[in-house]
Amino acid sequence: MEMKEETSAGMLGRPKGGAADTVSEKLREYYVSIQNDGIPEKFLDLLEKLDEAEKAAKK
Amino acid sequence: MTKSDQSPSFKRVMLEALPSLRAFAVSLVGQPDRADDLVQDTIMKAWAKQESFTMGTSMKAWLFTILRNEFYSQMRKRGREVSDPDGTFTSQLAVHPGQYGALDLQDFREALSQLPEDQREAIILIGASGFSYEEAANICGCATGTIKSRVNRARNALQDILSITNENDFGPDAESASVIHRGAMA
Structure with missing residues (x-):
């Protein structure tokens, strides 16, 4: 299933007036700002550990 | 395909979805610390049941579903704490x-x-x-x-x-x- 960012975001961003656009834009701006923080180191470490533990268990 | 063949790319696909998953958690929960705990729980849950994930389907949707279920189950356990009757959530934001x-x-x-x-x-x-x-x-x-x-x-x-x-x-x-x-x- 493919994500179509433009489709759903566009539906939300094109209602009656300017106010709705502002809400949609702010929401996306907020979300993207969090997304751009990247992945915290602790999550990368956690995945690494899970992966290693799984490999070790198989030996 | 055996599980060990699937594992490296499962991890890779999961990594790709993490920034969006975390953005969902933070915007849903409001509190970054609690949101990150939720993401961590989601990663562990997802890892434990990775065999139920079908490669080629949306990893993002799969992870979001797990995180959302975890969010509501934690909320039920915590009861009124999350509804923030004392405004602790508000102060933390401020x-x-x-x-x-x-x-x-x-x-x-x-x-x-x-x-x-x-x-x-x-x-x-x-x-x-x-x-x-x-x-x-x-x-x-x-x-x-x-x-x-x-x-x-x-x-x-x-x-x-x-x-x-x-x-x-x-x-x-x-x-x-x-x-x-x-x-x-x-």
């Missing part, structure tokens, strides 16, 4: 401006936190995470029409809250202003 998201988005974050969870998740999934109404309905386990009406209600509520916010010139005193607003709605 104390840590700019800790997540840009400073000028603080008003928006505060407005979003005032929405009921079901409306908040709907507008985030549709308006920011890039899911279709059908996908969002699958994630939330409800009808497509329900998602549509929640998104509409959320959008209208945010417009109302934000126009009040602007009139009152929300500044450093955001907490008391939001309390007044909450009082007015109660």
Whole structure:
């Protein structure tokens, strides 16, 4: 299933007036700002550990 | 395909979905620390049941569903704590401006936190995470029409809250202003 960012975001961003656009834009701006923080180191470490533990268990 | 063949790419696909998953968690929960705990729980849950994931389907939708279920199950366990009767959530928002998201988005974050969870998740999934109404309905386990009406209600509520916010010139005193607003709605 493919994500179509433009489709759903566009539906939300094109209602009656300017106010709705502002809400949609702010929401996306907020979300993207969090997304751009990247992945915290602790999550990368956690995945690494899970992966290693799984490999070790198989030996 | 055996599990060990599948494992490295499972990890890789999961990594790709993490920034969006975390953005969903932070915007849904409001508190970055609790959101990160939720992401961590989701990673572990997802890892433990990775065999139930079908490669080629949307990892993002799969992870979002796990995180959402975990969020509501933790909320049920914590009971009223999450509904924030004492405004601890509000103070935390006011104390840590700019800790997540840009400073000028603080008003928006505060407005979003005032929405009921079901409306908040709907507008985030549709308006920011890039899911279709059908996908969002699958994630939330409800009808497509329900998602549509929640998104509409959320959008209208945010417009109302934000126009009040602007009139009152929300500044450093955001907490008391939001309390007044909450009082007015109660």
